[in-house]
Amino acid sequence: MSNLPAGLTSLLSRRSQKMVRAPAPDAAQMRQILQAAVCAPDHAALRAWRFALVEQQDVAALTELAIAAMRRSGLEIKPEKEKNMRNWLAQVPLLIGLAYKIQHDNDRVPEIEQTLSMGAAVMNIQNAVHMLGFSCYWSTGLGTYTDDVPEALGFDTLDYRFVGFLAVGTPISPLEPVQRMDAMSLTHVWKPTPAPQ
């Protein structure tokens, strides 16, 4: 990959890393990372993206809140899973809660496009995190699909779609390069059907 532009080398080497610890990006780096998010494509400039930063000293409170919310919503959490979740989050130095303000009846921008724009924003965040030498992991565990977790973060579920958390920090163990599939195996070239003779 040595002849590639640095940006592309970075895109091609990104991988998720769940187990992260401090340091997280500092305030100036976080500003750059979030600025990358708002460069995402955005049909009709809805500016729907929203982010809630949960700093390390508050991750434990969020963990308790999420576990209680999951139980209240009827989700079964096995003791082993709860233990793993607590162990993971005990070290995470920053969570970014990810949401977008939904417009149910926008004539120009169907909901799928609003969702895609949010996905693009989150991808830009993940790439910016990687480019700055940190790692992250997108999780829709932690009570993402309850009402209580998004609402606790300021995202009333009548107005917002909450799409989970990014755990951001420094990888606990060195990242091994990951083997990706050949994109051309997913790709075909379309040709028009020849007109009948």
Ligand SMILES: Cc1cc2nc3c(=O)[nH]c(=O)nc-3n(C[C@H](O)[C@H](O)[C@H](O)COP(=O)(O)O)c2cc1C
């Ligand atoms: C919207 C979304 C939600 C995800 N939620 C989870 C999750 O709750 N648990 C999980 O193990 N992986 C989850 N993943 C997958 C990881 O974030 C990650 O992408 C996956 O482990 C593959 O790693 P890679 O990004 O290096 O290819 C989710 C991915 C996306 C796009």
